Amino acid sequence: MALFDEKDESLVKTFLFNKIERECDADPAIMADYILVTLQNDMPASDLKQHCKTDLTEFFGDSTNVFVDTLFEALGRKEYLPVKETNGREDARDIINKARRR
Numbered sequence: 001m002a003l004f005d006e007k008d009e010s011l012v013k014t015f016l017f018n019k020i021e022r023e024c025d026a027d028p029a030i031m032a033d034y035i036l037v038t039l040q041n042d043m044p045a046s047d048l049k050q051h052c053k054t055d056l057t058e059f060f061g062d063s064t065n066v067f068v069d070t071l072f073e074a075l076g077r078k079e080y081l082p083v084k085e086t087n088g089r090e091d092a093r094d095i096i097n098k099a100r101r102r
Helices: 006-023 028-039 044-078 092-101
Strands: none
Touching: 006 028, 006 044, 028 044
8 A cells, every 4th residue: 555645756755855855864765756656656555664764775874763653653644735825713633743842
């Protein structure tokens, strides 16, 4: 099963770019492309997650496990999708994310 819809690929790439830019010294555009291709491998999510942890260690070092775990959680919650207008009210996802940061 795919971790994201094919139609959302550019949104996932932008999400990856922003995440990588904050957490890795590698070129975020190249790394985002690399991770995007990796995420499209046809394997069970748990195997793919482990593959990413092994494959990305060279780039993320000691923070690889946290990066990959957070990435898979974000993909599962579709955090790459733009937040819809809420007429001045906060989106539930924003409220949850703010609570997690505290």
